[in-house]
Amino acid sequence: MLKTWDAKRTKNKERLGMKEEQELKYGDENNLVEKVASLLKVNIAHLSDSTNTQDDKRTSQKPPFSAQDFSVFDHLHSRGRASTQELSEYLSAHPESELLDIGCGIGGPARFIAERFVCKVHGIDLTKDFCETAILLNRLCGLDKRIHITHGNACDMPYDDNHFDTVWTQHTSMNIADKKAFYSEIKRVLKPGGTFLFHDIFSNDSLKSDDECQIHLPVPWASSTEHNHLVAGEAIRDILKDLGFHREIWTDVTAETHLWFHNYSATGNDQNKLSKDLNPALFIGKDFPERAKNLKKNLALNKISVIQGVFRKG
Ligand SMILES: C[S@@+](CC[C@H](N)C(=O)[O-])C[C@H]1O[C@@H](n2cnc3c(N)ncnc32)[C@H](O)[C@@H]1O
Numbered sequence: 001m002l003k004t005w006d007a008k009r010t011k012n013k014e015r016l017g018m019k020e021e022q023e024l025k026y027g028d029e030n031n032l033v034e035k036v037a038s039l040l041k042v043n044i045a046h047l048s049d050s051t052n053t054q055d056d057k058r059t060s061q062k063p064p065f066s067a068q069d070f071s072v073f074d075h076l077h078s079r080g081r082a083s084t085q086e087l088s089e090y091l092s093a094h095p096e097s098e099l100l101d102i103g104c105g106i107g108g109p110a111r112f113i114a115e116r117f118v119c120k121v122h123g124i125d126l127t128k129d130f131c132e133t134a135i136l137l138n139r140l141c142g143l144d145k146r147i148h149i150t151h152g153n154a155c156d157m158p159y160d161d162n163h164f165d166t167v168w169t170q171h172t173s174m175n176i177a178d179k180k181a182f183y184s185e186i187k188r189v190l191k192p193g194g195t196f197l198f199h200d201i202f203s204n205d206s207l208k209s210d211d212e213c214q215i216h217l218p219v220p221w222a223s224s225t226e227h228n229h230l231v232a233g234e235a236i237r238d239i240l241k242d243l244g245f246h247r248e249i250w251t252d253v254t255a256e257t258h259l260w261f262h263n264y265s266a267t268g269n270d271q272n273k274l275s276k277d278l279n280p281a282l283f284i285g286k287d288f289p290e291r292a293k294n295l296k297k298n299l300a301l302n303k304i305s306v307i308q309g310v311f312r313k314g
Helices: 002-016 032-039 080-088 108-117 128-140 179-189 233-242 254-262 280-284 288-300
Strands: 098-102 120-125 147-151 164-170 190-203 245-252 304-313
Touching: 032 128, 032 280, 080 108, 080 164, 080 190, 080 304, 098 108, 108 120, 108 128, 108 147, 108 164, 120 128, 128 147, 164 179, 179 190, 179 233, 190 233, 233 245, 233 304, 254 288, 254 304, 280 288, 288 304
Parallel strands: 098 120, 098 164, 120 147, 164 190
Antiparallel strands: 190 304, 245 304
């Protein structure tokens, strides 16, 4: 399996003329998967490894958790599970269809979709710790047969052309400098007529100069300019149009997002009965409160827009 993936990666790199991408590191935890397991009070010693597994002696056992249990901490984007649910209203999926979640994080959105639509979900993410954690959480709630996680780069994905019915992404494009490679890969792996859904942050379209576009850092997706790659929504609409996508939905949810941040506690969620330490600081970084504060400030200054989009591949 890994060999095939490597061969495909090399082929894709040649085609895209890409350089080797560095692994991305979110958070400060050295062994995230073990930390999460210990906070959930589960023993991972008996789980053979942190890879996706199809072997299952556990089919008759009731999983110790439900996907819903994790939803208080596992949606790593603004407005949490509510915004995943909102975007999923545009989704039509059935048990035979395959959806790809790009930048799947620790798998909250993938689990939500796999449970709600009973479809097959693939998640890909550049942060290895997140992939391992997603795999653990999938197993703990019994969704590991429906969700397959791959550690890899969105700009160089190990999937066949025209494979997926749907591609989905939330709050990931802001980390990606090469927008053309990113959206071209999405087009490549989508079936003709397939749907691309996103919930993303862009620079506000009305900003003109580079100075105006400068945002306050750190923010949840970037501690420095090195990982902050915001562009105006207008530029993304142009790229998608040039690639032959048809626009179906473009909804500005900036106001809702701003409002949500007014009542948001960056240090924890009262509804989290599992452990108060399963919070954004664990996954994003100890300075998360400062990052969240800057995100709110950038929203207040109209520097960024939060957009839900639905596009169809022609
Ligand atoms: C803010 S998190 C969002 C995670 C997830 N989409 C969610 O909403 O819960 C951004 C994610 O994008 C991933 N990411 C950033 N650049 C990527 C790339 N080039 N390829 C794959 N994943 C990437 C990060 O590792 C991180 O997990």
